[in-house]
Amino acid sequence: MADVVGVGTDLPIGESNLANLRSLTGRMLGHVEEQLHLVGMCIERDDPDLSQQVITSDFQVDQLEERILLSTVSTLALRQPLGRNLREVVGILRSATDLERIGDLSKNTAKRLLTIGPMMDQLPRPAMVQLHHYVADQLQIVGDLMAVEDPETIQGVLRADDRIDELHNSVFGELMAVMKNDQALIAVGIQALFMTKNLERIGDHVTNIAENLYYIHAGDTLSTDRPKSDMTSFMLDEKEHTS
Template sequence: MAQGQDHTLKAFDQDIVTLRGLISQMGGMAEEAIEQAMRALQRGDAELAAEVKAADAKIDAIEAEVERMAVRTIALRAPMANDLREVVAALKIAGVVERIGDYAKNIAKRVPQIESEHRIEPISILPAMAKMAAEMVHDVLDAFAARDAHAALSICERDDALDDFYDSIFRTLVTHMVENPKTISQVAHLLFVAKNLERIGDHATNVAEMVYFAATGTRMADREKAHG
């Protein structure tokens, strides 16, 4: 019996390693999608934007693989407590990373609609916000791989800075639009891009909360109050 349990534990550990690897792969692709979408936006590169949109299908496919594997692991290994939290976290995190990829794709979709000949100056401040959001995604998935509750907490704190950045960009863009009514259409698209970046940060925070719970068995204190 003990030998059978040992085999099950080893098989479970291998499943977890595989799940983490798949989520890491998804995360890397989502990060790259954010960076490429912003590069396409800066350059007015419709071809690169199309590549970002096409690559999103690969992220979706890996999420489906994570879902299949997580369900199979729960059914075959019957994990308990800590182990079950880890599998459920992997399942949920894959869904969130897939949505992050969707936000990058949504940014890429705007690229052909933004005038490339008369690009407005505020577009130059969006890449810094995108870098901050992409770093949050990268770091929270590192925290998941390391089961690092402390790192997960620090990522949640960074979301406030990203929200402040969004508020600043929002004001800058609206001011520009009021002073230059001919740019309304371009500004509307850029406001949409900024909002997508802000939502990526929110999703990274959601992942951080899942990582914290998976690692500790308790929920983060005061996050609801902070956002409520």
């Protein structure tokens, strides 16, 4: 994974400081991308060993977040960056928090996959695979954006959050139908509902990172509220909805 790069023109804060932060962020991103990739493999096929690998590797993400936190605090206190340099340091810190949450959500998803096990064959696996693939693709795009300045692609990632919500709505509806048709699948279906919600939340954190990149490059936050298309809080079965 390419390191994060910057092209600021403000007073220097020490290139080694920014280079270290960019390198740590690139390493953290690489670990998180690998976690999410392994989660996808476990959704496609029951693989307890891979699920366990996701769980046990999460400590590396936590360690890198801690190192980024310490490095940003040191840079802010000792170098007192200004302008774009300051935005980059703050943006890296914010993004590290989102990457840590993505790692946690991947770990939690792996735990639920261990619980679901072979019962995944009774669930709408293709829809869940599609949701995962789309979320993972957006994370990869954001990772590439950390190495280049591309406002148009950043805006594309922000718009993609709607599509993630739509895919999540669809999976949610399919899972509800499965549980309604076979009460024996309610317990495993609930696990799958939480699992797919984790994927939707990962999409939210990917969008947060895109917003951080916009802030670094543009020097401003987005002026409009982020649109949300997640309708799962309002989805009832047809009988309840019409009563």
